[in-house]
Amino acid sequence: xxxxxxxxxxxxxxxxxxxxxxxxxxxxxxxxxxxxxxxxxxxxxxxxxxxxxxxxxxxxxxxxxxxxxxxxxxxxxxxxxxxxxxxxxxxxxxxxxxxxxxxx
Amino acid sequence: xxxxxxxxxxxxxxxxxxxxxxxxxxxxxxxxxxxxxxxxxxxxxxxxxxxxxxxxxxxxxxxxxxxxxxxxxxxxxxxxxxxxxxxxxxxxxxxxxxxxxxxxxxxxxxxxxxxxxxxxxxxxxxxxxxxxxxxxxxxxxxxxxxxxxxxxxxxxxxxxxxxxxxxxxx
Amino acid sequence: xxxxxxxxxxxxxxxxxxxxxxxxxxxxxxxxxxxxxxxxxxxxxxxxxxxxxxxxxxxxxxxxxxxxxxxxxxxxxxxxxxxxxxxxxxxxxxxxxxxxxxxxxxxxxxxxxxxxxxxxxxxxxxxxxxxxxxxxxxxxxxxxxxxxxxxxxxxxxxxxxxxxxxxxxxxxxxxxxxxxxxxxxxxxxxxxxxxxxxxxxxxxxxxxxxxxxxxxxxxxxxxxxxxxxxxxxxxxxxxxxxxxxxxxxxxxxxxxxxxxxxxxxxxxxxxxxxxxxxxxxxxxxxxxxxxxxxxxxxxxxxxxxxxxxxxxxxxxxxxxxxxxxxxxxxxxxxxxxxxxxxxxxxxxxxxxxxxxxxxxxxxxxxxxxxxxxxxxxxxxxxxxxxxxxxxxxxxxxxxxxxxxxxxxxxxxxxxxxxxxxxxxxxxxxxxxxxxxxxxxxxxxxxxxxxxxxxxxxxxxxxxxxxxxxxxxxxxxxxxxxxxxxxxxxxxxxxxxxxxxxxxxxxxxxxxxxxxxxxxxxxxxxxxxxxxxxxxxxxxxxxxxxxxxxx
Numbered sequence: 103x104x105x106x107x108x109x110x111x112x113x114x115x116x117x118x119x120x121x122x123x124x125x126x127x128x129x130x131x132x133x134x135x136x137x138x139x140x141x142x143x144x145x146x147x148x149x150x151x152x153x154x155x156x157x158x159x160x161x162x163x164x165x166x167x168x169x170x171x172x173x174x175x176x177x178x179x180x181x182x183x184x185x186x187x188x189x190x191x192x193x194x195x196x197x198x199x200x201x202x203x204x205x206x
Numbered sequence: 207x208x209x210x211x212x213x214x215x216x217x218x219x220x221x222x223x224x225x226x227x228x229x230x231x232x233x234x235x236x237x238x239x240x241x242x243x244x245x246x247x248x249x250x251x252x253x254x255x256x257x258x259x260x261x262x263x264x265x266x267x268x269x270x271x272x273x274x275x276x277x278x279x280x281x282x283x284x285x286x287x288x289x290x291x292x293x294x295x296x297x298x299x300x301x302x303x304x305x306x307x308x309x310x311x312x313x314x315x316x317x318x319x320x321x322x323x324x325x326x327x328x329x330x331x332x333x334x335x336x337x338x339x340x341x342x343x344x345x346x347x348x349x350x351x352x353x354x355x356x357x358x359x360x361x362x363x364x365x366x367x368x369x370x371x372x373x374x375x376x
Numbered sequence: 377x378x379x380x381x382x383x384x385x386x387x388x389x390x391x392x393x394x395x396x397x398x399x400x401x402x403x404x405x406x407x408x409x410x411x412x413x414x415x416x417x418x419x420x421x422x423x424x425x426x427x428x429x430x431x432x433x434x435x436x437x438x439x440x441x442x443x444x445x446x447x448x449x450x451x452x453x454x455x456x457x458x459x460x461x462x463x464x465x466x467x468x469x470x471x472x473x474x475x476x477x478x479x480x481x482x483x484x485x486x487x488x489x490x491x492x493x494x495x496x497x498x499x500x501x502x503x504x505x506x507x508x509x510x511x512x513x514x515x516x517x518x519x520x521x522x523x524x525x526x527x528x529x530x531x532x533x534x535x536x537x538x539x540x541x542x543x544x545x546x547x548x549x550x551x552x553x554x555x556x557x558x559x560x561x562x563x564x565x566x567x568x569x570x571x572x573x574x575x576x577x578x579x580x581x582x583x584x585x586x587x588x589x590x591x592x593x594x595x596x597x598x599x600x601x602x603x604x605x606x607x608x609x610x611x612x613x614x615x616x617x618x619x620x621x622x623x624x625x626x627x628x629x630x631x632x633x634x635x636x637x638x639x640x641x642x643x644x645x646x647x648x649x650x651x652x653x654x655x656x657x658x659x660x661x662x663x664x665x666x667x668x669x670x671x672x673x674x675x676x677x678x679x680x681x682x683x684x685x686x687x688x689x690x691x692x693x694x695x696x697x698x699x700x701x702x703x704x705x706x707x708x709x710x711x712x713x714x715x716x717x718x719x720x721x722x723x724x725x726x727x728x729x730x731x732x733x734x735x736x737x738x739x740x741x742x743x744x745x746x747x748x749x750x751x752x753x754x755x756x757x758x759x760x761x762x763x764x765x766x767x768x769x770x771x772x773x774x775x776x777x778x779x780x781x782x783x784x785x786x787x788x789x790x791x792x793x794x795x796x797x798x799x800x801x802x803x804x805x806x807x808x809x810x811x812x813x814x815x816x817x818x819x820x821x822x823x824x825x826x827x828x829x830x831x832x833x834x835x836x837x838x839x840x841x842x843x844x845x846x847x848x849x850x851x852x853x854x855x856x857x858x859x860x861x862x863x864x865x866x867x868x869x870x871x872x873x874x875x876x877x878x879x880x881x882x883x884x885x886x887x888x889x890x891x892x893x894x895x896x897x898x899x900x901x902x903x904x905x906x907x908x909x910x911x912x913x914x915x916x917x918x919x920x921x922x923x924x925x926x
Contacts, residue, residue: 125403126473127427166405169423188853190793194425198794200804203458203727287414287497289537293614296534301649315407317398317415324533336406348390350383352527354654355534361654362383362527363661370664 111151111158115187116178118145119154119161120194121171129194130168132161138168142184142195147176208338210330211307213345215338218331220257220278236278239264250275259311262290266297273304278329283312292325299326299356316344326356377440377745378523379668380488387530388485391492395419396478403475418498418536420466420491421477424797430455430469430477431494432484436504436522436546437465437748441735444746446487448731454480459731461716461724463750463788463838464543465503466494470795497625498536499529499610505547505554506749509671510757512705515565515573518548520666521602524657525563527665528603535610539617540625542610543582550867555750557581557590557869558841560627561609566596574598579609579639580631583835587871588628591636593643599662601647603655608646612639672743672758677708679761687765695816696768699779710761712742714754714776715786719811722804723789724752726776733774741767750865751826752788753781783819784827784892785811788838792831792848793855799831801848801855801881809885814892822892825906828863841865843907844888845872855881861891861918862910875919879926887922894921 119132123140130138131145139145148154154173161171175187186192193199209218220236223229229252236257242249249256250272257278260269269279279298281291291310298304309329310322316337322330323345332338354361360368380388395415402412416422420431432447439447447467451459454476455469462468472480481491493500502522509517525544529535535542547554548565556562562578575597581590597605609627616634618624631639687693702711714734716724726734734754738746741763742756749755754776759767771777780786787810790796792803806829814822828842832849839845845860856878863872879887892906894917899909910918 122423122427124409125475127423129426165409166403169409189855190425193793197426199802200722200794200808202456203722203725286411287537288619289535290615290619292534292537293611315411315415317394318537321531321533321536347394348387348531350387350390352387352530353532362387363664365383366381366664367660370660 111155111173113149113151113154113173114175116147116149116176116184117154117173117187118142118147118176118184119157119171120145120174120191121161121168124167124169127169132157132171136160138164142176142186145176145184147178147184208332208335209309210332210338210341211328213342215341220255222259234277236280243268246272257307257309260294262288262294266294266302269298270302273298273302273306276304276306278307278309279304280309280311280331281327283310283314286313286315286318292321295322295325295327296356316340319344320348324351324355324357324359377438377670378519378665379670381668384488385485388488388490388492391419391490391531392478392481392485395481399474399478414496417496418493419481420494421474422495422797424470424791424795425793426795427471428474428477429795430472430480430491431462431466432469432489432491433494433501434465434467434489434748435502435526436508436519437506437750438508438519439746439748440487441738441744441746443487443489444731444735444738446484446489448728448735450480450483451728451731453483457729458725458727460722460791461726461748461752461754463752463790463836464501465506465748465750466501467748468791470791492530493536495541496536497538497540497542499532499538499542499544501543502526502529503543503545503554503559503750505549505552506747506755507553507702507711507757508546508548509669510704510706510709510711511549512703513550514548514705515567516548517669518546518563518565520662520669521563521565521575521599522546523669524603524662524665525606528606528655535614538610538614539619540622540627542613542627552865552867552869553749555838555841555865555869557867558583558587558838558865559590561606562590563602568596568598572598575602577602577605577609580628580636581869582626582628583838583840584626585623585833586629586632587835587840588632589869589871591631593636593640600657601651603657604650604653605643605647607650607655608643611646612642616642672745674706674709674758675760677760677762679707681708681760681762683762683765687768692772693765693768695820696772696777696779697764699783699820700777700781701764704758706758708761710759710764712756712759712764712767712771713749713781714756714771715778715781716753716776717780717786717811718775718778719785720808721811723787723807726754730774730776733770734776737767737770750788751782751786753786778816780816780819782824782826783816784814784822784825785816785819787811787827787829788842789829790831790836792829792837796831796836798834799848800833800850801831801857803829803831803837803846803848806846806848806857806881806884810888813885813889821902822896823903823905825892826864827888838865839863840871841869842872843910844891846884846888849878851878857881857884859884859887859891859922861915862907864907873915875915876923883926890922891918894918 134146234255255277545559578590747755793799830837830839860872
């Protein structure tokens with residue numbers, strides 16, 4: 103398996119590093135404080151290949167806490183609000199697009 | 207790298223000899239298949255125990271003429287996901303009657319000890335000290351097995367038939 | 377039902393203990409995710425978009441009422457109150473925490489259920505005809521052989537690290553409900569001219585990126601030799617299957633690249649060496665397994681009970697009876713399919729409440745037994761015909777009596793991009809929209825028509841073999857769908873043909889409507905099925921209809 107650090111990094115705009123939390127699989131984003139958050143709003147946004155690589159390297163070092171970190175696209179509006187950059191990331195951050203069977 | 211044999215970690219009595227290293231006059235050595243096949247008789251004729259590291263993409267048939275004179279056959283796991291040497295091990299033990307040391311080398315996890323034992327391995331080059339230390343406990347993890355294999359233990363089917371037989375006899 | 381003995385129970389419990397230890401080591405950081413990934417996959421644990429997904433095996437699609445209740449319990453206690461039945465007689469839970477998995481497995485082990493080998497590069501759950509043992513005309517119950525095969529493949533020391541996953545399916549009927557031709561090994565139980573029971577053996581079927589229909593490697597292997605023959609196939613595959621490219625690692629590629637003849641020669645040579653060895657099944661061994669299958673004590677009942685005649689005046693009951701109830705080998709009994717495809721719902725999902733209710737109904741009306749089919753529906757296999765009206769009302773109350781079995785709204789779909797980390801596009805909302813487009817009246821007018829939807833090329837939704845197949849792809853961050861027609865998964869299995877360029881998400885249901893309208897206009901008689909019309913006409917007329925205005 104190619105480690106995420108050996109992969110060629112290509113970013114086209116503002117990006118974040120995201121992964122799943124090891125203990126329960128929850129979607130998490132890397133923050134600017136060497137930590138993870140389950141809220142996209144807390145994510146560190148990077149816009150250059152070098153900063154993205156550094157953020158990914160730091161994230162991948164946490165193999166105990168997080169699974170499969172990768173760089174994902176986001177958009178940032180004028181107020182600074184971060185939105186997912188594609189449908190897959192939208193579904194990861196806001197959940198399934200269907201009604202899940204009635205929960206009790 | 208720890209070598210586990212008979213469920214304990216031991217010092218490897220074999221020197222791993224590089225292909226370009228000079229052959230020592232005596233002492234147990236472990237050589238690559240390539241070096242072995244260049245001049246098998248010379249290596250076997252040394253009068254010291256000889257082992258061969260056999261890659262997992264070469265048929266073990268090529269090794270058959272020499273089996274009774276080899277002290278070790280080391281089969282290789284280039285990745286813990288690559289199970290080719292499992293077949294080689296069973297073929298050596300079950301089809302070709304190899305009785306010397308069968309050593310697993312490369313990437314193996316403690317979670318694979320049970321499988322390796324069942325396929326006839328009796329020596330394990332283990333990457334992590336903790337895995338070597340856990341060998342005895344891990345090897346005992348399962349007390350029942352469905353299918354017959356190289357370790358000679360009774361399969362579930364044999365046990366059931368025996369149980370049935372003793373029931374009807376009593 | 378197969379009754380587990382002490383050996384089966386011990387093995388499952390030892391597996392739970394082993395997995396508990398593996399999870400603890402992962403959570404403590406003693407093993408890397410790369411190492412743990414292989415270990416967790418061998419016990420059915422994936423990491424999906426939002427959470428871990430846990431896949432539990434339902435060997436040969438047979439469940440007891442107690443087992444189904446336990447699945448409901450797991451859904452409720454460790455997940456979000458529902459489960460998803462898959463195309464391979466498994467059930468998946470979508471939201472389970474890693475730390476909870478060992479406890480969930482221990483709970484399941486109490487009723488003899490496990491998740492062994494429901495994923496990973498090993499031999500997977502052995503699937504079978506969901507009507508095994510009750511369908512008229514079977515040579516014998518294929519589940520006896522499926523159970524033998526299950527035991528043989530479970531924790532197999534040599535074949536647990538194969539080049540890629542490996543799937544078996546078994547049937548004993550002429551009509552193939554187990555899709556054996558799209559499995560790595562397909563087994564059809566038959567008798568030879570001398571009256572010996574054995575198998576027609578197919579090899580190299582599979583979908584995914586490179587679909588192949590399985591080929592007959594040997595027309596007859598006697599039952600006593602079947603394990604030796606299967607071992608020969610697996611040993612050839614383990615040694616020679618490609619490991620350099622994950623997309624070329626399935627046995628279908630090895631068979632294709634070597635050619636069937638050469639592959640067969642390799643297998644025969646190996647079989648010659650191991651035949652008459654320890655894997656030979658003598659009659660006592662087969663009998664030992666057979667004796668642990670118990671069958672209901674059927675009563676002598678009428679095939680036309682009064683209750684049935686009376687209830688048939690109700691058009692709702694009559695529609696369900698005509699659609700969801702099939703003949704049973706035993707007079708006075710029927711096989712009842714429970715549709716998990718109500719309008720607007722994710723195909724194959726059942727809530728914990730539904731599972732509990734179905735378990736109770738199975739106890740009351742089906743000798744405590746439930747079946748799971750690859751079409752993602754359930755069945756009650758032993759229902760007295762006189763009980764059908766009462767059962768229908770009970771099923772209707774819990775929403776599993778939609779009379780759409782085998783119709784256009786009985787859709788097979790993978791979880792797609794809503795859940796799956798491999799998906800490129802969503803599957804479930806497409807299925808939901810299609811169930812809204814076609815009323816049950818229209819669906820009946822159309823007749824048998826299978827729509828299969830996959831959210832990516834891995835083809836978990838079996839799109840290649842849908843009468844209409846829908847494959848999600850991604851183009852510039854948007855969901856598009858390729859449409860194939862003419863595929864089928866039964867004894868006449870064939871891969872469908874692409875009709876043209878992919879269409880956007882919003883247009884998929886329109887395209888299906890166009891295809892259906894073309895079929896209704898072109899069919900020779902009302903009983904010419906869609907699949908037969910496509911065979912007669914080819915894809916052209918359908919393609920024309922779909923792309924004329926697009």
